[in-house]
Each structure stands twice: as structure tokens, then as C-alpha cells.
Amino acid sequence: MQTPYEFLIGLTYTRRGRRGRRRDGFMSFISGISVASIALGVAALIIVLSVMNGFQKEVRDRMLAVIPHIEVTAVPGPLEDAAGLAARLEVRSDVLAAAPYVQGQGLFNSGDVVRGALVKGVDPAAEPKVSDIAQNLTGGAKLTDLAPKRFGVILGRDLARALGVRTGDKVALLVPQGNMTPAGLMPRMRQLTVLGYLSSGHYEYDSTMALLNIEDAAALFRTGGPQGLRLKTSDMNDAPAIARSIAAGLPPGVYASDWSRQNRTWFAAVQVEKRMMGIILFLIVLVGAFGLVSTLVMTVKEKQSDIAILRTLGASQGSIMAIFMIEGTIVGLVGVAAGVAAGLLVAENVGAIVSAIEALMGVEFLPKEIYFISTMPSDPRLSDIVPIAVFSFLLSLAATVYPSWRAARIHPAEALRYE
Numbered sequence: 030m031q032t033p034y035e036f037l038i039g040l041t042y043t044r045r046g047r048r049g050r051r052r053d054g055f056m057s058f059i060s061g062i063s064v065a066s067i068a069l070g071v072a073a074l075i076i077v078l079s080v081m082n083g084f085q086k087e088v089r090d091r092m093l094a095v096i097p098h099i100e101v102t103a104v105p106g107p108l109e110d111a112a113g114l115a116a117r118l119e120v121r122s123d124v125l126a127a128a129p130y131v132q133g134q135g136l137f138n139s140g141d142v143v144r145g146a147l148v149k150g151v152d153p154a155a156e157p158k159v160s161d162i163a164q165n166l167t168g169g170a171k172l173t174d175l176a177p178k179r180f181g182v183i184l185g186r187d188l189a190r191a192l193g194v195r196t197g198d199k200v201a202l203l204v205p206q207g208n209m210t211p212a213g214l215m216p217r218m219r220q221l222t223v224l225g226y227l228s229s230g231h232y233e234y235d236s237t238m239a240l241l242n243i244e245d246a247a248a249l250f251r252t253g254g255p256q257g258l259r260l261k262t263s264d265m266n267d268a269p270a271i272a273r274s275i276a277a278g279l280p281p282g283v284y285a286s287d288w289s290r291q292n293r294t295w296f297a298a299v300q301v302e303k304r305m306m307g308i309i310l311f312l313i314v315l316v317g318a319f320g321l322v323s324t325l326v327m328t329v330k331e332k333q334s335d336i337a338i339l340r341t342l343g344a345s346q347g348s349i350m351a352i353f354m355i356e357g358t359i360v361g362l363v364g365v366a367a368g369v370a371a372g373l374l375v376a377e378n379v380g381a382i383v384s385a386i387e388a389l390m391g392v393e394f395l396p397k398e399i400y401f402i403s404t405m406p407s408d409p410r411l412s413d414i415v416p417i418a419v420f421s422f423l424l425s426l427a428a429t430v431y432p433s434w435r436a437a438r439i440h441p442a443e444a445l446r447y448e
Contacts, residue, residue, distance in 0.1 A: 035348050038339075039355030059324045064364040066317030071368025071421050072375065074310045078413045079376035081303050083406025088295075091231040094161035095238070096288055097128075097259035098268040101275065103283050107247075107254035115258055123263050123271050126158035129255035131246040137184070137239065138201040139192040146188055146239045148202070150246020151175070159261040162227065162240070168196045170225020177244040182221040186228040187236035198223045202239075204249050219249060257283075314421045317364065318428040325357050325432035329439075337441035346437035353433040354426075361425025369418050373409060380404035 101114070108114065108129075115127035131150035136143055153172040157163045163172045170183050182200065184192070194200050203218045221241075229235055247254060260275075262268050268287040276285040289296060329336070336349055375382065383405040387393055394405070 033351075035351040036355055039352045040359065059320075059327060060360055063317060063320040063324045063360055064367065066320045067314060067361060067364030067421060067425060068317075068368035068371060070310065070313030070315075070317050071365055071417060072372035073313055074307060074417045075369065075372025075409065075414055076375050076379065077306060077310055078303065078417075079372075079407045079409040080379060080405065081299075081306065082408035082410055082413070085299050085303075086408050087406045088231065091229050092234075092292060093265060093288060094165055095227075095229045095231065095234045096291060097159050098262040098265050099124075099260040099272045099275065099285055099287050100130075100257055100291070101127075101260065101279065101283060101285050102257035105282075107252050108257050108283065109280075111255040111258060118258070118260060118275065121275075123267065124275075125261045125263055126155070127258045127260050128152055128155035128159045129243060129257070130259050131243050131250060131252050131256050133204060133246070133250040133252075135205075135239075135249075136203040137188070137192055138203065139194050139198070142192050144188060144191050146185070146237050148204075148239050148241060148246060148249075150241045150243040150250075152243050156259075159259045162229075165227060165229045166225055167228045168225035170196070172240075174224045175240065175242040175245075177242050179242070180219060180221050180245050181224040181242070183225050183227055183240040184223055185235040185238045186226040187232060188239065189223065189226050191236065194223050196223055196225055202249070217249070311420075314424060318361075318424045321357055321360055321425055321428045322432060324360070325353055325429060326435070328356065329353060329432050329436040332436075333439055336436055336439050340439075340441040349439075350433040350437040353436050354429045357429030357433070358426055361422055361428070364425065365418050365422045368421070369414065373414070376407050376409045379407045 101108070101118075103109070111129050115129065118124050118127050129152055133148055135146055135148045137146055151162070151172070153175050156172060166172070166183060167186065175181055175183065182202070184194070184200070189195070192200060199220050200223055201218055202221050227235060227238060227240060241249070243255065246252075262271050265288065269289055272285045272287040272290075279285060339349060339352075383394060
């Protein structure tokens with residue numbers, strides 16, 4: 030099958046400059062700048078969005094080390110027949126494990142320091158099946174140390190630091206469910222022994238969370254038993270759909286919520302930030318498209334005599350337009366392909382690149398004391414890369430329309446008048 034002459038001429042105009050006239054070399058240089066601009070924009074989009082995905086994944090994983098995929102909660106508590114409900118839910122193929130819990134708000138006091146915290150009562154035997162809390166304990170603590178009626182507590186690392194307490198110290202917990210006395214309602218207070226620290230790497234939890242044995246927490250908050258169940262699913266991304274399915278079969282007054290709803294404000298903010306960053310960086314691709322327009326306009330101006338000759342030989346306006354659209358399409362395709370390749374290469378090795386820059390410049394972009402991350406996270410996703418490549422290519426294709434249309438409207442007599 031014979032190759033259309035429009036494609037051959039468009040390819041020739043694109044490659045011109047390796048040899049030939051000085052002007053052709055200049056046009057080739059301008060064409061190269063257009064390719065580089067598009068490639069730079071595409072690569073920047075892929076790298077930045079991959080790093081943002083990496084941070085989002087890192088924070089999400091740290092959240093899910095503390096919070097469950099799904100919580101089934103009775104309002105008001107306690108959850109009737111919690112063990113029976115847990116057994117029924119664990120029969121489901123999409124639910125891996127269930128663990129009971131009790132939680133409430135309290136005030137921790139040590140000396141002159143008072144801090145509010147979310148107190149969670151957990152079952153030391155069942156909790157490791159639904160969360161990674163056991164792997165995030167420091168200070169010599171283990172979940173099995175939370176024995177019933179011993180009133181030991183595991184404090185969030187930053188909470189313990191704020192209270193100024195260490196392992197083995199005593200700390201007072203005040204809960205709002207008080208006792209009625211002749212002087213009025215008095216909050217109940219209990220002395221607890223610090224067994225260790227929870228260090229999840231997420232400041233929100235490390236500064237506001239404390240762990241008790243579920244029996245001790247139920248006695249302190251007078252819940253009469255577990256308030257709900259913490260569930261682990263087979264796929265955390267399916268947790269919203271699984272939670273809706275579970276909620277349909279729960280008795281009145283019992284609700285199911287997944288991890289994305291519990292932190293929807295944070296995830297919504299991240300999505301908005303990611304979207305806005307993508308729009309801002311897409312302007313780089315737009316600049317490359319404008320450069321492509323300039324390149325084609327200059328090419329059309331230079332090739333007026335060629336266009337006139339082709340028209341006199343019988344080429345139609347559509348063929349002339351196709352020649353320059355093919356030239357612009359090749360430039361856009363090469364730019365997008367180079368950008369995707371460069372973006373993926375950097376995104377896959379961004380951790381090593383950042384580490385090398387830190388070692389070379391003697392700086393630390395991610396202090397471990399603040400971020401708890403040793404390397405720059407990156408998570409390239411096909412769902413981001415494909416739209417970036419497609420929209421960038423379509424933008425490059427759109428940039429060829431006007432110059433090509435102008436080329437097709439050149440009159441042969443006018444073009445050859447001064448030749």
C-alpha cells in the first residue's frame with residue numbers, strides 16, 4: 030500500500046534541518062524547542078501527581094494502621110450480642126476479621142498539664158486481626174500488656190511527650206461520666222500506669238489517642254459492654270461498598286461507616302489540591318502548544334513557494350492542510366512520548382534522586398522527626414498517566430489546526446509573485 034504523499038512531505042518538513050539550508054536548521058531548532066516544552070510539561074505533571082499520590086498513600090496507610098476499614102457502631106451503646114454479630118460478619122467472604130471496641134473522650138492529667146484525648150478500649154487478642162496497632166507500639170509496650178483490671182494505658186507518643194510522662198509513670202484520667210455527690214456531679218478520675226507509646230507516624234493520632242483494655246474502658250465509661258465492632262475487609266478500596274452492604278442487614282440503631290467517610294474532609298482536601306496542581310502544571314503543556322503554533326506559522330511562512338507549487342500540481346486545500354497537521358502531530362506525539370518516558374523514569378526513581386540531591390547539597394527535605402518518612406514517596410498511576418498523555422496530545426493536535434488552515438488558504442499566484 031502506497032504511503033500518502035501528505036505524510037511523506039509532513040515528515041520531511043519535521044526532519045528538515047539535519048542537513049540543508051541555515052534557515053531549515055533554525056526551523057528544526059524551533060521544532061525541537063516545541064517538543065521539549067511539551068515533554069517538560071507532561072513529565073512535570075506525571076512526576077508531581079505521582080509524588081502527591083505517594084504522600085496520599087503513605088498517610089492513608091498510616092491512618093489504616095490505627096483506624097479500621099469499617100466500624101459498626103451502636104447508638105446509643107452497648108452493642109447487643111457483639112460476639113454473635115461479629116461471628117455473622119466474619120462469615121462473609123469480604124470481611125476478614127472483627128474486633129470489639131469501646132471509646133470515649135477523657136482528660137489526662139500529669140502535674141500541671143492537662144490534655145484531652147480519645148480513649149479506645151481494645152481487645153488485645155482480637156485487635157491485631159483488624160489493625161496494625163501492635164506493630165506501631167514503642168517503649169517496650171505490647172498489646173497483651175493491656176490486661177483487664179490492671180488499668181494500664183498506652184499513650185500516643187506525642188500525647189505522652191506533652192504530658193511529660195514515661196513508661197512506668199502514673200497519669201490521671203478524668204472521664205465525663207461522673208458520680209453524684211452532695212457537692213454535685215463530680216467527674217470520675219482513675220490513676221493509670223503508662224505501659225508504652227503508640228507511634229503511628231500520624232500526628233493526629235499520636236497526639237490525641239490512648240489505648241486501654243476493653244473491660245477497663247467499659248468500666249470507666251460505664252458502657253455496659255462493647256460499643257461496636259472494628260472490621261477488616263479483604264480490599265480496603267471496596268470498604269465503602271462493603272459498609273453499605275453490611276448496613277442494610279444491621280438492626281435498628283446500629284450503623285456502619287468506612288474509613289473514607291471517617292476522614293472524608295482530609296481526602297476531599299487532598300483531591301482538590303491534586304486537581305488544582307494538575308491544572309496549574311497543565312499550563313506548561315499549554316505553553317508548549319503555543320510554541321507549536323508558532324513553529325507551524327513560521328514553517329508555513331517559509332514554505333509558501335512549496336505550497337504554491339503543490340497547488341499548481343493539483344494538491345487540494347485539504348491535502349495542504351493535512352501536510353502541516355501531520356507535521357504538528359508528529360511534533361506533539363514525540364513530545365508526549367518523551368514526556369511520559371521521562372516522567373515515569375523520574376517518578377520511579379524520585380526517592381533515589383532526592384537522596385542524591387540531599388547528599389550533594391547537605392540538606393534534608395524530609396526530616397524524619399517531622400514526617401516519619403525516610404524517602405520521597407511516589408506512586409505513578411495509570412489513571413493519571415493516560416489522561417495526561419491523551420489530553421496533551423489532543424492539545425497539540427488542536428494547536429495545528431489554525432496554521433494548517435492558513436496554509437491551505439494560500440493562493441499560488443500570490444505566493445509565487447516575488448519568487
